[in-house]
Amino acid sequence: MFKVLVADPISELGLQKLYEHPDIQVDIQTGLPEAEIIAIIDQYDALLVRSQTKVTASIIQAGKKLRVIGRAGVGVDNIDVPAATKAGIIVMNAPDGNTISTAELTFAMIMASARKIPQAHQKLKNGTWDRKSFVGVELRNKVLGIIGFGRIGTEVAKRAQAFGMKVMAYDPFMTPEKAEEVGVQAASVNEIVEAADFITVHTPLTKDTKHMISTPQFAKMKRGVRIINCARGGIIDEAALFEAIQNGIVANAALDVYEQEPPTDSPLVGLEQVVVTPHLGASTEEAQINVAIDVAEELVNVLTEQPFKNAVNLPSLPQEVLKSVQPYLELGEKLGLLLAQRIRGRVQSIKCSYAGDLSKISVSPITRTLLKGILSYHYGEEVNYINAPLFAEEQKIQTSEIKSGKHKVFTNLIHVEVTTDEQVYSVAGTLFNGLGPKIVSLDGFTIDANPTGTMLITEHTDTPGIIGQVGTILGTSDINIGSMQVGRKEEGGLAVMVLGIDKPISVELLHLLRNIRGIHSVSEVNL
Numbered sequence: 001m002f003k004v005l006v007a008d009p010i011s012e013l014g015l016q017k018l019y020e021h022p023d024i025q026v027d028i029q030t031g032l033p034e035a036e037i038i039a040i041i042d043q044y045d046a047l048l049v050r051s052q053t054k055v056t057a058s059i060i061q062a063g064k065k066l067r068v069i070g071r072a073g074v075g076v077d078n079i080d081v082p083a084a085t086k087a088g089i090i091v092m093n094a095p096d097g098n099t100i101s102t103a104e105l106t107f108a109m110i111m112a113s114a115r116k117i118p119q120a121h122q123k124l125k126n127g128t129w130d131r132k133s134f135v136g137v138e139l140r141n142k143v144l145g146i147i148g149f150g151r152i153g154t155e156v157a158k159r160a161q162a163f164g165m166k167v168m169a170y171d172p173f174m175t176p177e178k179a180e181e182v183g184v185q186a187a188s189v190n191e192i193v194e195a196a197d198f199i200t201v202h203t204p205l206t207k208d209t210k211h212m213i214s215t216p217q218f219a220k221m222k223r224g225v226r227i228i229n230c231a232r233g234g235i236i237d238e239a240a241l242f243e244a245i246q247n248g249i250v251a252n253a254a255l256d257v258y259e260q261e262p263p264t265d266s267p268l269v270g271l272e273q274v275v276v277t278p279h280l281g282a283s284t285e286e287a288q289i290n291v292a293i294d295v296a297e298e299l300v301n302v303l304t305e306q307p308f309k310n311a312v313n314l315p316s317l318p319q320e321v322l323k324s325v326q327p328y329l330e331l332g333e334k335l336g337l338l339l340a341q342r343i344r345g346r347v348q349s350i351k352c353s354y355a356g357d358l359s360k361i362s363v364s365p366i367t368r369t370l371l372k373g374i375l376s377y378h379y380g381e382e383v384n385y386i387n388a389p390l391f392a393e394e395q396k397i398q399t400s401e402i403k404s405g406k407h408k409v410f411t412n413l414i415h416v417e418v419t420t421d422e423q424v425y426s427v428a429g430t431l432f433n434g435l436g437p438k439i440v441s442l443d444g445f446t447i448d449a450n451p452t453g454t455m456l457i458t459e460h461t462d463t464p465g466i467i468g469q470v471g472t473i474l475g476t477s478d479i480n481i482g483s484m485q486v487g488r489k490e491e492g493g494l495a496v497m498v499l500g501i502d503k504p505i506s507v508e509l510l511h512l513l514r515n516i517r518g519i520h521s522v523s524e525v526n527l
């Protein structure tokens, strides 16, 4: 049974996806302070939040069973993602579900700031019929500057074009093709700041975007510019914005998000020129249903070990890429585990090479499973698919991923080489159509073994009698040999033998085998 703690209000229709699952138990406890979450989180496999709950490093540390933290929304700035990655916990969001709602709120804010609707509304409600104070501006032919041209920025642009606005956009990842397709002018932040009548930001809050609109940018703006922030508080420097409004550079601002939420101490809230909403971008019935369903489905996928796509601390892969990689994941982990049980000494580097069909697809998930297979054997369960690359880095283990094109013999091949301070070990495996995974080489010796069950791997000198002695020792201890593979490069040289045996062997027996003259090493490998 998996237990999910729902710590913020999430749409029932999304939670339904969790209730429907027979192996999932849902506890809803919203609004808990950090200390109370810390006290109970060790019982839970998953934590589900919106932006209210701050998922701190202390909560993550206390979540001994936590496998996944789900965010019903886009921004994960309320979650300590590096701490989750280190702890091997998947963090996932629901990136698409509230795009339209937030774009629509942004547009409402553009309109509100152009026509001062909230201010006029308030005055009339207060009993004053004032038509002189609320002369606004048209949007037609005005320049809208969009900073951050992702999902929401793009939707805002489309709506602005319908109003006859000219759109300039800045995003470091925007391609000329995308700018052309949407019909916007690609520009720098400086160009936008100097030319725009309205500026709206749609980036995440990062160290690069924090205060990206501040005093120097306000100083270059047209007098009468209007500023909108429905992304994250802090992208626009609130103190600088206050000053720019006071000195007449900014005519109006419309804010949905704040450096501190709620913005109890912000002087901006009291200004007549500023329209404020309490972080409502995603607050529509539709968005809340969308994000809740999306994140709940993904939580179920993670908990039940099905493929998932919205993890923010894993490389995101399109569904079709995930499908093409899936069959190789098991092979990758087995090759990793096999090596892990053979190697002696401190691991210095792990080189993963891919050939044939594999050189055409994204192999980083296979590398992760390989690293996990090797490292978890030595360092325990704290190493998993999420933190394996970070773990290797922290242990100063060099890792590399190489693609080498077509292979002479196999249609696909994974070759892994581990260098320790004592020796270099390698293994290669392939996925045969219809025959499943096969190990095809071990330390450079050609073999043909099924990576399954208990295996005995020997390194020995190719002399008569060794194989017989091994068989006799195993036979007299009632251990049946199910399969046998021998590989050598030259007669009388070094050779390897891979035996598939029907049950594990004792330490005493391993010693007996290691004492056979001509045998250099014996490893028992369980896959």
Ligand SMILES: NC(=O)c1ccc[n+]([C@@H]2O[C@H](COP(=O)([O-])OP(=O)(O)OC[C@H]3O[C@@H](n4cnc5c(N)ncnc54)[C@H](O)[C@@H]3O)[C@@H](O)[C@H]2O)c1
Pocket: 074, 075, 076, 095, 098, 099, 102, 147, 148, 149, 150, 151, 152, 153, 170, 171, 172, 173, 202, 203, 204, 205, 206, 208, 209, 230, 231, 232, 256, 257, 279, 280, 281, 282, 283
């Ligand atoms: N007010 C709300 O309730 C609400 C609702 C949804 C999303 N949001 C916020 O809106 C923001 C955008 O959401 P989205 O779904 O469009 O995300 P997105 O990931 O689709 O787009 C963000 C874009 O910002 C760009 N970017 C990153 N760093 C940048 C920089 N230094 N300069 C310029 N661009 C940069 C990225 O390249 C990306 O294209 C997020 O911060 C999200 O949390 C707020």
Ligand SMILES: O=C(O)[C@H](O)COP(=O)(O)O
Pocket: 050, 051, 052, 072, 073, 074, 075, 076, 098, 279, 281, 282, 283
């Ligand atoms: O990043 C987001 O998705 C928005 O800020 C929405 O946040 P909320 O779920 O708290 O409304």
